[in-house]
Amino acid sequence: MSSTQKNVAQGKPAAHANQSGAQASVADFAHRLQWNENPYDFPADLKAIVMERWAEYAWARYPTEIRPAALLTALADHAGVTPENVTAAGGSCALIQLTLRAFLEPGDGIVLPAPTFGLYGREARKLHAQVEEVALSPADDYALPVDDLLLRGRQSRARLIALCAPNNPTGTVYTADELRRLIGGTDAVVAVDEAYREFCGQDLRPLLDEFENLILLRTFSKAYAMAGLRVGYALGAPRLIQAMDNLNPLFPLPVFSALAAEVALAHTPRFLARVDDIVAERERMAAALGNLPGVTLFSSGTNFLLLQFDRDPAPILDGLKREHSVIVSDMAGYPELVNCLRISVGLPQENDWVVEAVGKFCEG
């Protein structure tokens, strides 16, 4: 074990660069507030249930069905739909790829708000789709430009419009009425990524009763604290789900991950109680950070906050890494987000360190 790994294991600050002098990697930091993970691990007693079921399973055997039928049925019950309305895959990253591949041919238009989760644009470009970005504006707290999205969709004859509700990396919540206007105003398929839905308490599932061109993408990575197990699912009209499932590999989920998702789903209230804790911490941080000089805090219905500073916030990043082994996101991959930091809501102690570091920077 390297000294950095030992420090991390003991919860001590790690060095900024590792011993070989190479650039520090995520694994070098004990406190990871850069990827919007859940700071509370999957509960130990529920892990024990998963392990027990897993131990009973004959590893030598393929799953009895090519799709994780028990999980799909549980997901359908949970969402109040039929199994024909659901498919599952290895995280919403895999579902995003399935969505793009199912509904885009080379040259087809896809409309995306910008900034949004980078995978959409990157993967669409790989498919040689025509990516049409509609700018969100910090001046109106990154509100959803429904008319502009629809107009761009018409102009480019887009086959797909994709957005995240709430949005990553801005944190913005979009109301069901705004989305209704968007989905109802186009013939394109609209993919709405609900990765953070539990943190804003909004359930867009009723929109599925109104629209045949809507796909909802969901994940077990955030509220259910299962990012390492890679489980996501999509809800939509059978025609759309079938088109995605045709591209889904056989046995899309490892048995272990499917079992864990079943156990998690059956204990949803436990996870939602943790979500409440995270939301309370988010609001505590927002209250502490919102009125500092030289910083704009954007509204968030997620498990992270986006802050924009009037100057380069690198000293905050450096100080947090050096003093507390905390890593936050500098948003370097997003040209629109100059001088911004995106900070996942962590454990109370981690959040205190962030509040202190930002306060010192702004008032120093």
Ligand SMILES: Cc1ncc(COP(=O)(O)O)c(C=O)c1O
């Ligand atoms: C909006 C959004 N969608 C999808 C993902 C990927 O989630 P998953 O872990 O399910 O692949 C993320 C991850 O941060 C995200 O922010």
